[in-house]
Amino acid sequence: MKIAVIGAGVMGLTAAHVCALRGAEVHLYERRPQIGRGCSWYAGGMLALWCEMESAEPLIGELGLESIAYWRMHFPHVVEKGSLVVAPPRDVSELKRFAHRTSHYEWIAREKMAELEPDLASRFETALYFGEEAHLDPRETLDLLRAKLVIDYGAIFHTDTLLSPENAEGDFVLDCRGYEARDVLPDLRGVKGEMLILRTTEVTLSRPVRLLHPRIPVYIVPRADHHFMVGATMIESGDRTRFSARSMVELLNAAYAVHPAFGEAEIVEMGTDVRPAFADNLPRIRRDGRILRLNGLYRHGYLGAPALARRAADIVFDGAVFPEVER
Numbered sequence: 001m002k003i004a005v006i007g008a009g010v011m012g013l014t015a016a017h018v019c020a021l022r023g024a025e026v027h028l029y030e031r032r033p034q035i036g037r038g039c040s041w042y043a044g045g046m047l048a049l050w051c052e053m054e055s056a057e058p059l060i061g062e063l064g065l066e067s068i069a070y071w072r073m074h075f076p077h078v079v080e081k082g083s084l085v086v087a088p089p090r091d092v093s094e095l096k097r098f099a100h101r102t103s104h105y106e107w108i109a110r111e112k113m114a115e116l117e118p119d120l121a122s123r124f125e126t127a128l129y130f131g132e133e134a135h136l137d138p139r140e141t142l143d144l145l146r147a148k149l150v151i152d153y154g155a156i157f158h159t160d161t162l163l164s165p166e167n168a169e170g171d172f173v174l175d176c177r178g179y180e181a182r183d184v185l186p187d188l189r190g191v192k193g194e195m196l197i198l199r200t201t202e203v204t205l206s207r208p209v210r211l212l213h214p215r216i217p218v219y220i221v222p223r224a225d226h227h228f229m230v231g232a233t234m235i236e237s238g239d240r241t242r243f244s245a246r247s248m249v250e251l252l253n254a255a256y257a258v259h260p261a262f263g264e265a266e267i268v269e270m271g272t273d274v275r276p277a278f279a280d281n282l283p284r285i286r287r288d289g290r291i292l293r294l295n296g297l298y299r300h301g302y303l304g305a306p307a308l309a310r311r312a313a314d315i316v317f318d319g320a321v322f323p324e325v326e327r
């Protein structure tokens with residue numbers, strides 16, 4: 001079976017991987033010179049299934065559980081340290097509200113906080129600890145996926161190649177172009193996300209920390225070499241270029257509220273891109289003859305892509321049907 005995958009973001013790469021695992025000959029086409037430099041590049045990489053259930057539909061829970069199992073099985077660098085949710089003392093009611101809408105957490109007090117994140121112990125009296133959550137470095141993961149595909153499965157990458165799915169050769173074509181697939185998915189909308197990468201040696205965190213805030217909830221994800229990803233705004237817009245002053249102020253304020261030492265951090269990167277989303281914020285597989293369009297991952301790219309990829313492979317290889325995503 002020969003499969004063409006158009007778009008090498010997290011959706012295209014996981015779809016290619018799952019099809020290669022089942023024995024397909026895979027060709028990937030990516031319009032940029034390097035893979036993974038679209039929306040997937042800017043993600044926090046949080047596999048925060050239980051926190052996301054605060055506002056997500058149950059389908060995300062189902063896809064999320066399957067996707068987390070996929071990452072754990074294929075990528076040993078997934079960090080299994082859970083995540084923390086905190087709130088400034090004046091917003092403790094937000095923490096209670098969040099707890100009311102989620103599960104799989106424990107309330108922790110200062111003593112346990114000192115054990116988990118010593119740098120935050122003096123700042124937050126209480127927090128929610130989601131011990132079963134995990135996170136990964138999205139950029140490292142995308143590169144590893146590419147290496148795995150080339151070395152283990154002989155997949156062929158065609159970078160710098162802008163291709164219309166209709167013109168691709170193959171028994172099946174997986175259209176994984178993210179927000180750029182609006183030409184054929186008119187109900188796809190953009191949800192802009194802005195993020196920062198800060199660097200400081202003054203703060204140490206071992207796991208993602210979410211700061212609840214009535215207006216702009218923010219999270220900080222630790223990365224290698226004293227880097228921290230601070231994200232992310234959620235703005236109804238398809239503009240993937242402009243990082244606003246307001247967003248910068250809000251993200252930095254939130255980081256500062258988690259730990260004042262972030263005030264002295266170096267701003268290493270300001271990033272912005274557009275999450276592809278349908279009206280209900282749930283992903284879809286749309287069939288169009290031999291073309292399957294895998295899209296609408298919204299803020300659940302890493303949490304949803306492997307499970308959507310597996311469904312696409314079952315459609316291609318077994319003629320399976322998945323009404324929950326084929327809408």
Ligand SMILES: Cc1cc2nc3c(=O)[nH]c(=O)nc-3n(C[C@H](O)[C@H](O)[C@H](O)COP(=O)(O)OP(=O)(O)OC[C@H]3O[C@@H](n4cnc5c(N)ncnc54)[C@H](O)[C@@H]3O)c2cc1C
Pocket residue numbers: 006007008009010011012029030031032035036037038039040041042043044045046047161162163164176177178179180192193194195231232233272273274275276295296297298299300301302303304
């Ligand atoms: C700031 C931010 C933080 C986020 N945090 C998280 C998080 O913590 N956890 C999580 O699960 N999700 C997160 N997300 C969401 C996640 O990043 C997206 O859901 C996901 O990246 C969408 O992946 P995709 O592969 O569909 O799109 P993309 O990553 O945009 O990939 C599409 C690819 O297709 C290529 N392409 C387009 N047209 C063509 C063509 N004609 N020919 C060839 N190639 C083409 C593009 O160049 C691109 O590489 C975040 C998003 C943002 C913006």
